[in-house]
Amino acid sequence: MRAPFYVRGKTGEVEREIGPFGNPEQLAYGLTAEKKTLYRVRFSMQELWGETAENPTDTVDVEVYAHWLEEV
Numbered sequence: 001m002r003a004p005f006y007v008r009g010k011t012g013e014v015e016r017e018i019g020p021f022g023n024p025e026q027l028a029y030g031l032t033a034e035k036k037t038l039y040r041v042r043f044s045m046q047e048l049w050g051e052t053a054e055n056p057t058d059t060v061d062v063e064v065y066a067h068w069l070e071e072v
Helices: 045-052
Strands: 013-022 035-044 059-065
Touching: 013 059, 035 045, 045 059
Parallel strands: none
Antiparallel strands: 013 035, 035 059
């Protein structure tokens, strides 16, 4: 998985679908890339940083490919 480390294992909400793009894991090696759907996922600071979050109700949006997401 190539999602940012700080969101791995965290629960967010899909804010919207951005669209299909070439798989970055294949593009990195100069391969022909199949299309993968990219999503914008919203996480609360509370979810990401727990008790150390300065503003727990603030959010951060992260763009994550569908094959790196897990349904909860």
